[in-house]
Amino acid sequence: MPLARTTAALAVTLLALAAAPEAAALPRPPGVATAEAPRPATVTVTGEGSATAEPDLAVVTAGVEAVAKTPQKALDAQNKAAAALLRAAREQGVADRDIRTESVSLNPVYAYPDGTSQLKGYQATQTFSLKVREVDRTGAVLQALTDATGTAGRIHSVTFDVADPGPLRARAREAAHRDAHAKAEQYARLSGHHLGRLVSLTEGPTGSPAPVPPAADAPGGGGAGVPVAPGEIRATATVTAVYELY
Structure with missing residues (x-):
């Protein structure tokens, strides 16, 4: 009978290990590292x-400049030249959305004939950026702006780019x-x-x-x-x- 009980207990233990294989895993001895695959x-x-x-786009930076004895006369002359510039740009097909004022200024002008400053008048300027979306018309636009503004006109730069x-x-x-x-x-x-x-x-x-x-x-x-x-x-x-x- 003792032998039969021992055999039965062994069978139960084996079944339990089969049902929970993780329980049969032996703990790793301290200090033993797991082998890792070499990194590639x-x-x-x-x-x-x-x-x-x-390029399919030209960005023209142009402006006008006027000098007069009083601030109002300088502004009036600048306004007239700026209106002529804008009119010429629109006549050349530049859309309003492609015209932007970049700067407006009014400053005194001084002379120094004998080392002391003397007020000569006032200078009024306005600068615009214009996008010319027909690149082959850039030269015509520049010429039209110059013709329209005369001695007050200024062409500062022309930069070619792509719209997208x-x-x-x-x-x-x-x-x-x-x-x-x-x-x-x-x-x-x-x-x-x-x-x-x-x-x-x-x-x-x-x-x-x-x-x-x-x-x-x-x-x-x-x-x-x-x-x-x-x-x-x-x-x-x-x-x-x-x-x-x-």
């Missing part, structure tokens, strides 16, 4: 890319990604590995679309009027990519 080698590369496009920089930036990012992948493939081959999965991708500083300086002998364009050279617009992008090697 990685390669980190930086990709650079750029894309260009023809999104697609241009996207193409620059694609070029940067291709460059990073090509570099990673080369490093994998040189080190006797194969290129694995992409672990991380970080975008670096992205250059805003900017005009590319035209060549010195670039032909002038911009339609009839003041010759201009629109050139092209370039966007740049950089990415840092980490790939596994196997």
Whole structure:
């Protein structure tokens, strides 16, 4: 009978262990580390890319300036010249939404004939920015502004750009990604590995679309009027990519 009871108790213990296998796991002795799979080698590369496009927008900064003996006369002369500038811009097809006053000022003008200041009059100025959405009409717009304002007119700058920089930036990012992948493939081959999965991708500083300086002998364009050279617009992008090697 004692032997039968012992056999039954052993059978019950075995069934309990089978039902709860985690209970059969023996505790790991202190100081024994679990073996970990070796981490794969990685390669980190930086990709650079750029894309260009023809400008479809010209931003003209122009203004008027008038000097007179009194503040009111200076303002009157400035107002008349500014009205002529705005009228000429609208006649050239520049929409009201694309015309913005950038600054207005009225300042005294002094002379120093004998080392002491003498008030000569007042100078009134106003500056505008105008978006010309037909780039080939930029020269004609510049000429019209100059003709309308005469000696009071001032042309400060002309900048060419793209109205929607999104697609241009996207193409620059694609070029940067291709460059990073090509570099990673080369490093994998040189080190006797194969290129694995992409672990991380970080975008670096992205250059805003900017005009590319035209060549010195670039032909002038911009339609009839003041010759201009629109050139092209370039966007740049950089990415840092980490790939596994196997």
